[in-house]
Amino acid sequence: MAGLLQDKVALVTGGAQGIGLAVARAFLAEGAAVAIADVRADVLEAAAAGLPGRVLPVTLDVTDEAAIAAAAEQAEAAHGPVDILVANAGAAASGPFDKTERATWDAMLAVNLTGVWLTTRAFLPGMVKRRSGRVIAIASTAGLVGYPYVAAYVAAKHGVVGLVRALALEVARKGVTVNAVCPGFTETDLVAQSVATIVAKTGRSADEARAELAKSNPMGRLVTPEEVADAILWLAGQGAASINGQAIAVAGGEVMTG
Template sequence: MNTQSLAGKHAVVTGAGRGIGAAIAAALAQAGARLTLMGRNRAQLEAQAGKLATEVHVETCDVTDPENVQRAFGGAACALGDVSILVNNAGQAESQPFTKTDLGLWERMLAVNLTGTFLCTQAALPGMLGAGWGRIVNIASTAGLKGYPYVSAYCAAKHGVIGLTRSLALELARKNITVNAVCPGYTQTGLLEASLAQIAQKTGRSTEEARAELTRANPQGRLVEPQEVAQAVLWLCLPESAAINGQAIAIAGGEV
């Protein structure tokens, strides 16, 4: 890959204000793409935008709101042109035993993780079809490939993301548009730190004991770094990756 592999491409990254989303935006920018960063916290988005050496546009967006999504993608297209690359990274995880998983939690997990992916893809796809080229990468999770206890709603949503990925990949296979999923294991992010604090509070263990337990899930004995996820996403977005389609790629040290 050279530093201009994605020159002329407009990439949208949702949930781009921090963690994996911010790392993905940086990797795409280094490859020459123009970026629209989307998320709910404008200050975080603008802070990330200031770090990128490319043309960057910022749109606040709640991916669970259809009108909000259409507005944000309309603004992105007006600023930087039709979307060539869409990375559906916005997501949320909440844990509860299944017997304590109420309808509100269930619907939140589906709305953010699955319906948000659906809405953003529908908003970006017409431009890709018009241009005859596109890349869609959905950030799922190893929870979309296997089960974990106490996160049944999250697992169900991420399994849904992978099903959507596989179906849409076949539907678009002759349109020069690829659709793939990247499935990180436990990754060193702010979201993970919040999960560790929640585990510690509920179980009485220390945060470090909780971290050690999650680390043991990775055969390499470590947490995944956001940059490792970002490099997998970048690879899938390259023109040379046109034959990679409908895949769910685990970034998890061999856990899956």
């Protein structure tokens, strides 16, 4: 029996760990060929070695336009034109607004927002030309509501949601959908970094810090990468052909969009 994504080609940025790796695994299980892209070559190679199926590791900094063009060429040479882009690469930095330096602000926008714009710009024209494709940007509940002490990150993720909504309308009649998935606090490296920051600044234990983050989820727990990947898998499939311009929260009810 053919998988949901049989004969499709996907590229996942930030694909070496966390949500990106879970997405790659889910896509491969459904028959897709997957290029996993990440800025960390050593982690990337290890991740690719542990994945079954048609996997291509691509070292990529999503803020580097030339590198993105090269990655697109690599993916197409190995597997064919990319049908599904999952723009997942991201980073987070925290601190009071009045202590946020320009370099931090620029870095957060570069990775979390401009990186989505650059990668989408590289792959969307081909999808439009073929009149078939999916662009799925991984934003955050921080793209839907505000959180204190992460102003730059929140601003960037709100930008991602706005970008998705604008693009969705531009390509609505061209066979391509553009959506965002907005996870709440998820069991990833970013959350591990947040836990470490809380421990360092407050003296709480790691368990106490994790419990504090989990409190925001009405279910009282952190989201798993696999749960986020399932939502992305659905958006990538034919069954979600009429889902366009949406920002879907995967957060246990923390954020309810209408």
